[in-house]
Amino acid sequence: xxxxxxxxxxxxxxxxxxxxxxxxxxxxxxxxxxxxxxxxxxxxxxxxxxxxxxxxxxxxxxxxxxxxxxxxxxxxxxxxxxxxxxxxxxxxxxxxxxxxxxxxxxxxxxxxxxxxxxxxxxxxxxxxxxxxxxxxxxxxxxxxxxxxxxxxxxxxxxxxxxxxxxxxxxxxxxxxxxxxxxxxxxxxxxxxx
Numbered sequence: 001x002x003x004x005x006x007x008x009x010x011x012x013x014x015x016x017x018x019x020x021x022x023x024x025x026x027x028x029x030x031x032x033x034x035x036x037x038x039x040x041x042x043x044x045x046x047x048x049x050x051x052x053x054x055x056x057x058x059x060x061x062x063x064x065x066x067x068x069x070x071x072x073x074x075x076x077x078x079x080x081x082x083x084x085x086x087x088x089x090x091x092x093x094x095x096x097x098x099x100x101x102x103x104x105x106x107x108x109x110x111x112x113x114x115x116x117x118x119x120x121x122x123x124x125x126x127x128x129x130x131x132x133x134x135x136x137x138x139x140x141x142x143x144x145x146x147x148x149x150x151x152x153x154x155x156x157x158x159x160x161x162x163x164x165x166x167x168x169x170x171x172x173x174x175x176x177x178x179x180x181x182x183x184x185x186x187x188x189x190x191x192x193x
């Protein structure tokens with residue numbers, strides 16, 4: 001595997017290269033999990049374009065030695081009025097929502113080209129994203145099957161289930177909603193310093 005470097009992109013940089021991001025997303029996920037990957041890619045492009053309008057969007061990309069995009073992760077601070085945040089908050093108890101989602105960085109997407117999966121790049125992207133996040137927690141949704149490569153990655157990074165076998169509105173696909181405390185990581189890092 002050639003050298004891979006991680007770079008933080010601004011929302012403006014992310015928007016300028018959305019075609020590349022959606023190409024990676026399609027190859028890594030949509031071509032495998034969607035009946036109509038081209039339609040799903042167009043839908044995802046529209047969602048991602050709206051996300052780039054937020055100044056607080058965080059994007060970390062993985063570039064190969066030729067500066068080709070091979071993977072990315074992007075996240076948004078959770079807040080009321082966002083579809084994912086509102087759906088998940090209403091599906092958990094009030095106490096769980098207050099504890100896990102009140103000050104949360106929501107990982108929207110994490111994808112790598114299939115040829116680059118299994119080499120630790122996804123783990124590097126997650127760690128870079130969360131390393132200096134000011135939120136108390138991070139959360140995401142992942143396809144439900146326990147033991148999948150994505151689930152193994154998230155669980156090995158300390159994510160735990162808040163919801164299992166959860167169908168988001170308009171879909172019969174089952175997801176796990178996973179969350180991780182970030183303040184514990186920062187405390188551990190401070191103790192190691």
